Amino acid sequence: MRCHFWRGPAAVAAVVLMLAAGSSLAEDVKPKVEKKPPSACVGLDINACAAKAECYWKQQITTKQGKIRKAHCRKKPAHTARKTTSPA
Numbered sequence: 723m724r725c726h727f728w729r730g731p732a733a734v735a736a737v738v739l740m741l742a743a744g745s746s747l748a749e750d751v752k753p754k755v756e757k758k759p760p761s762a763c764v765g766l767d768i769n770a771c772a773a774k775a776e777c778y779w780k781q782q783i784t785t786k787q788g789k790i791r792k793a794h795c796r797k798k799p800a801h802t803a804r805k806t807t808s809p810a
Contacts, residue, residue, distance in 0.1 A: 761797040771795035 763777035771777045782793040 763795040763797045766795040768793075768795075 763771060763774065766774070766777065768779050771779050776798055777795050778798055780794055780796045783791045785791065
């Protein structure tokens with residue numbers, strides 16, 4: 723005797739329930755990433771960039787692939803303390 727469960731309205735209901743359960747689980751797994759606010763150097767022209775101590779002007783360059791990177795203002799990297807090891 724054959725089982726005809728996977729044909730008809732029962733099959734449609736089973737598929738809908740599986741999809742609904744799968745989509746609710748997938749939403750729980752995604753972590754919410756908060757965007758950082760842009761730095762104080764973003765969007766400044768060359769004179770305004772030079773006036774700020776925490777910013778520097780990055781010159782226009784052409785990459786090896788031929789893409790042109792426009793000149794722009796950047797935030798200076800934060801200096802971290804280096805670990806020094808003494809010889810034993």
